[in-house]
Amino acid sequence: MCLVFVCDEDERIVGQKQAPGSCPYCGGLIQAMDIESQWRLCFLPFYYKTKRKYYCTLCSRRLILQY
Numbered sequence: 001m002c003l004v005f006v007c008d009e010d011e012r013i014v015g016q017k018q019a020p021g022s023c024p025y026c027g028g029l030i031q032a033m034d035i036e037s038q039w040r041l042c043f044l045p046f047y048y049k050t051k052r053k054y055y056c057t058l059c060s061r062r063l064i065l066q067y
Contacts, residue, residue: 007039007040008039008040009037009038009039009040010037010038011035011036011037012035012036014034016031016032016033017031018030018031019031019032019054023056023058023063024063025056025059026056027058028056028058029056029057029058030054030055030056031054032052032053032054033052033053033054033055034051034052035050035052035053036050036051037050
């Protein structure tokens, strides 16, 4: 008997907008992206999550917020 799990994660950009502030590394503008991720198991979607990620427009670094 052989069990094979087929899992897949699909991410797509839902929206993007200008965020306040500047990049601490290069001083460029910051862009906020809303990303929707969807996990599938055997072609059936079973998990949705929307995340907001921040990127610099000049150096393309992903910026992480610290509270």
